[in-house]
Amino acid sequence: xxxxxxxxxxxxxxxxxxxxxxxxxxxxxxxxxxxxxxxxxxxxxxxxxxxxxxxxxxxxxxxxxxxxxxxxxxxxxxxxxxxxxxxxxxxxxxxxxxxxxxxxxxxxxxxxxxxxxxxxxxxxxxxxxxxxxxxxxxx
Numbered sequence: 238x239x240x241x242x243x244x245x246x247x248x249x250x251x252x253x254x255x256x257x258x259x260x261x262x263x264x265x266x267x268x269x270x271x272x273x274x275x276x277x278x279x280x281x282x283x284x285x286x287x288x289x290x291x292x293x294x295x296x297x298x299x300x301x302x303x304x305x306x307x308x309x310x311x312x313x314x315x316x317x318x319x320x321x322x323x324x325x326x327x328x329x330x331x332x333x334x335x336x337x338x339x340x341x342x343x344x345x346x347x348x349x350x351x352x353x354x355x356x357x358x359x360x361x362x363x364x365x366x367x368x369x370x371x372x373x374x375x376x
Contacts, residue, residue: 260340289368289371
């Protein structure tokens, strides 16, 4: 098997099949999170759209009381605009509605740091980040 084909097969096994919305920049961000997840969780077997959806829609008691869920600000439909508690409009989370989302690792990290702490009361794991983005790419 040619090295490029082998790399694609290994990546597909780690990331799963990405919807057509995923571009090279989102794939690169997901590859980074996959590498981190493999280190953090030796049994890591890939990202899950379903786990990402559960994270997005879940309600948590471990973060700030006024942000128990991602949907507090982002609505239950990631293709729609959300609103901060201060009333500022937030662009859609779904890649189909905002194609440039999740394409820059530093930006993704900035928002995960802020929002995971607010909603979960802790940092998101690399697997959670990859699951979340996988769900948003599927939308």
